[in-house]
Amino acid sequence: QVQLVESGGGLVQTGGSLRLSCAGSRRTFSNVAVGWFRQAPGKEREFVASISASGNMIDYAESAKDRFTISRDNAQNTAYLQMNSLKPADTAGYYCAASNYGRGYRAQNYAYWGQGTQVTVSS
Numbered sequence: 001q002v003q004l005v006e007s008g009g010g011l012v013q014t015g016g017s018l019r020l021s022c023a024g025s026r027r028t029f030s031n032v033a034v035g036w037f038r039q040a041p042g043k044e045r046e047f048v049a050s051i052s053a054s055g056n057m058i059d060y061a062e063s064a065k066d067r068f069t070i071s072r073d074n075a076q077n078t079a080y081l082q083m084n085s086l087k088p089a090d091t092a093g094y095y096c097a098a099s100n101y102g103r104g105y106r107a108q109n110y111a112y113w114g115q116g117t118q119v120t121v122s123s
Helices: none
Strands: 004-007 010-013 018-024 033-039 046-051 058-060 068-073 078-083 092-099 117-122
Touching: 004 092, 018 033, 018 092, 018 117, 033 068, 033 078, 046 068, 046 078, 058 068, 078 092
Parallel strands: 010 117
Antiparallel strands: 004 018, 018 078, 033 046, 033 092, 046 058, 068 078, 092 117
């Protein structure tokens, strides 16, 4: 069992930055891949980025490339999503998730989910 808690969301203006954190439970966090997903009202959940358990393999959605950076610090049992140059289209609930089966864009591969943190980008 992996418990995840997101933090760092908030209200920011277009072009601003936020860093989301995903704190995981001890002992197991370093063994799982972590993904970030987001869901806006009325829209399907979509993949944002993922990182392998060791941190040496990373994937991004096209919408996140060049603006977002995923990272992790296994010593702190925490993963991060640095978001720069934010746009109103980035407004959504952001969720981190953990997978025992490697990183990737498929939400079905992730068995553990946090409660989410809201990101709102004003125009």
